[in-house]
Amino acid sequence: MSMLEVLGVSKSFGGIQALDACSVDVEKGSVTGLIGPNGSGKTTLFNVITGYESADHGEIRFEGKSIVHAAPDAIFRLGVARTFQLTRIFPRLTVIENMHVAAQREGFRALFDRWSSPREQRRALDLLDFVGISHLKDLPAGNLSYGQKKLLEFAYILIADPQVILLDEPAGGVNPTMINHLADRIRALNKSGVTFLVVEHNMEFVMGLCQRIMVMHRGAKIADGSPEQVRKNPAVLEAYLGV
Amino acid sequence: MKIAKLAGLIALLAVAAAFPQVFPNPAVTTIAIFTLLYATATVAWNIFSGYTGYIALGHAAFFGIGSYAIALMCAGWHVPGGYLPFFLVPVAGLITAAFAVPMGWISLRTRRHTFVVITIAIFFIMQPMAFNLRSITNGSTGLSLPIPSGWGLKFNFPFYYVALAMLIVAQIVSWWIRNSKYGLGLLAIRDDEDRALGLGVKTGPAKLAAFVISAFFVGMVGALHAYFQESIFPAFAFDPLFDIALALMGFLGGLGTLAGPILGALILEPTQRYFTMQFSANGYYLIIYGALFLAIILLLPEGIVPTLSKYWMKWDALRSSSMPKAGNELNSPAEAIQDVPAQNEERVEL
Numbered sequence: 001m002s003m004l005e006v007l008g009v010s011k012s013f014g015g016i017q018a019l020d021a022c023s024v025d026v027e028k029g030s031v032t033g034l035i036g037p038n039g040s041g042k043t044t045l046f047n048v049i050t051g052y053e054s055a056d057h058g059e060i061r062f063e064g065k066s067i068v069h070a071a072p073d074a075i076f077r078l079g080v081a082r083t084f085q086l087t088r089i090f091p092r093l094t095v096i097e098n099m100h101v102a103a104q105r106e107g108f109r110a111l112f113d114r115w116s117s118p119r120e121q122r123r124a125l126d127l128l129d130f131v132g133i134s135h136l137k138d139l140p141a142g143n144l145s146y147g148q149k150k151l152l153e154f155a156y157i158l159i160a161d162p163q164v165i166l167l168d169e170p171a172g173g174v175n176p177t178m179i180n181h182l183a184d185r186i187r188a189l190n191k192s193g194v195t196f197l198v199v200e201h202n203m204e205f206v207m208g209l210c211q212r213i214m215v216m217h218r219g220a221k222i223a224d225g226s227p228e229q230v231r232k233n234p235a236v237l238e239a240y241l242g243v
Numbered sequence: 244m245k246i247a248k249l250a251g252l253i254a255l256l257a258v259a260a261a262f263p264q265v266f267p268n269p270a271v272t273t274i275a276i277f278t279l280l281y282a283t284a285t286v287a288w289n290i291f292s293g294y295t296g297y298i299a300l301g302h303a304a305f306f307g308i309g310s311y312a313i314a315l316m317c318a319g320w321h322v323p324g325g326y327l328p329f330f331l332v333p334v335a336g337l338i339t340a341a342f343a344v345p346m347g348w349i350s351l352r353t354r355r356h357t358f359v360v361i362t363i364a365i366f367f368i369m370q371p372m373a374f375n376l377r378s379i380t381n382g383s384t385g386l387s388l389p390i391p392s393g394w395g396l397k398f399n400f401p402f403y404y405v406a407l408a409m410l411i412v413a414q415i416v417s418w419w420i421r422n423s424k425y426g427l428g429l430l431a432i433r434d435d436e437d438r439a440l441g442l443g444v445k446t447g448p449a450k451l452a453a454f455v456i457s458a459f460f461v462g463m464v465g466a467l468h469a470y471f472q473e474s475i476f477p478a479f480a481f482d483p484l485f486d487i488a489l490a491l492m493g494f495l496g497g498l499g500t501l502a503g504p505i506l507g508a509l510i511l512e513p514t515q516r517y518f519t520m521q522f523s524a525n526g527y528y529l530i531i532y533g534a535l536f537l538a539i540i541l542l543l544p545e546g547i548v549p550t551l552s553k554y555w556m557k558w559d560a561l562r563s564s565s566m567p568k569a570g571n572e573l574n575s576p577a578e579a580i581q582d583v584p585a586q587n588e589e590r591v592e593l
Contacts, residue, residue, distance in 0.1 A: 072437075072441040073444060073446070076442055088435050090431050092430070093431070093434060097430075100427060101427060104442070104444055110424045112423065113423060113424045114423065115426075115427045116424075156442070157442070160442070160443065
């Protein structure tokens with residue numbers, strides 16, 4: 001069953017058609033890869049799904065419910081979380097404070113609750129342990145290395161228990177040891193029921209991680225299938241090599 | 244540590260409460276009252292600008308609205324001088340807050356530099372209105388407020404204690420917000436607003452609420468200031484220097500900190516009043532203000548409180564690193580990964 005469905009979504013910026021009647025879907029409980037050359041519309045697709053950009057046409061459904069006009073905070077509360085290609089953490093808050101931002105409260109309770117409950121504190125520490133940066137918890141997040149920031153961004157969305165996580169180039173600019181570490185964490189989370197959609201240029205990483213890969217080119221999906229199928233697909237080779 | 248902090252706080256309050264009894268000279272208590280008023284306004288300004296990072300330079304509009312609100316209420320209801328007008332101060336605050344809702348709603352659609360310009364623009368819409376809406380504001384003739392009689396030499400005392408109470412309430416609200424989940428959302432907005440929105444923080448209502456809360460206190464400051472001065476004029480009720488003063492005090496003490504705004508006001512306001520008294524009202528203090536602003540931006544861009552706490556942390560780290568047990572707190576990223584035990588996967592429930 002499809003958990004996340006994007007149906008014929010178009011988005012243009014001035015004269016540039018970033019998404020051209022693009023349709024993709026993500027199966028519940030899967031780790032799905034999304035690849036494509038630079039400028040093929042992958043990040044725009046993420047932005048449209050998570051409410052940061054509004055689609056010109058088309059429909060987006062999460063668990064059968066339309067989210068095409070919803071705001072980013074509402075979409076996040078439904079259980080769709082994402083990371084950014086250029087990692088975005090809160091640099092002046094400490095690592096542990098970053099962890100508590102995503103655990104928001106409804107309405108006026110936000111005014112009467114402290115930054116975190118004891119339960120949330122334990123859970124935040126567990127999650128920092130899970131990604132391997134709990135020893136840095138009291139540092140300002142801006143002092144972390146690039147790879148550590150990626151791990152922090154990954155950890156702090158987990159605190160809200162998202163059902164589907166969209167990762168935008170999680171392995172970009174990260175050293176090989178950390179890439180393997182990240183892949184392990186994604187598999188562990190997937191085993192416990194979290195669905196993933198991963199944009200990545202590192203083919204080894206994507207091919208090793210995903211059961212299914214979709215390929216985008218010029219704002220639309222041009223191929224879809226298992227890693228082997230996609231690798232042999234002539235349209236994909238053409239898009240990447242320009243032959 | 245906690246007991247020491249509490250004791251310090253109580254000592255500070257005792258000093259503040261005893262101050263006019265020890266220095267009953269009206270010239271001194273007048274400076275003290277202005278200092279308390281500016282401290283309250285800066286604390287309130289910091290709740291919005293310090294926590295969210297949106298630098299508002301139009302809070303003088305709220306100061307003016309509060310001033311005119313209390314003057315008009317006193318005139319309309321024929322309120323006699325005495326303790327009664329003090330009870331109208333929070334009402335003036337509420338009226339100001341009501342004005343702040345549409346102003347915030349409009350200006351908060353923009354960000355950063357545009358936001359600063361919009362807040363200045365709103366201020367410059369309000370000031371000519373005070374001059375020109377003669378039927379309400381009495382134009383440049385201004386309005387006068389009732390004058391308390393029979394307070395004699397201790398005339399300043401009630402104003403001092405009401406101003407002190409206002410500062411305490413504002414500081415408690417600021418402290419409360421800073422430690423609430425709502426405050427964490429505001430700090431997240433300061434660092435990366437779009438990211439905060441994508442993590443479920445309702446950024447729009449959160450910003451507007453902080454804006455209105457800060458306007459409420461600044462309106463009260465305007466109201467008490469008007470009652471203390473006994474009369475108001477458009478040029479003084481809507482004074483662009485008030486905006487600069489709040490920003491200057493906030494920046495000097497430390498933007499977004501709890502103690503910073505009070506510290507900034509405590510340093511700058513008496514200094515300014517002293518210079519005004521020494522060189523009469525010829526505006527020399529403005530030159531000093533400008534020079535101070537430059538010096539703060541160049542030498543203390545983060546303000547006194549963050550700079551001091553940074554030095555303190557450095558010194559603390561130095562002291563503890565000379566002890567044997569410390570030293571392994573900061574691993575390199577590569578080490579950090581090898582440190583992760585494999586059984587973590589089982590331990591985390593998801």
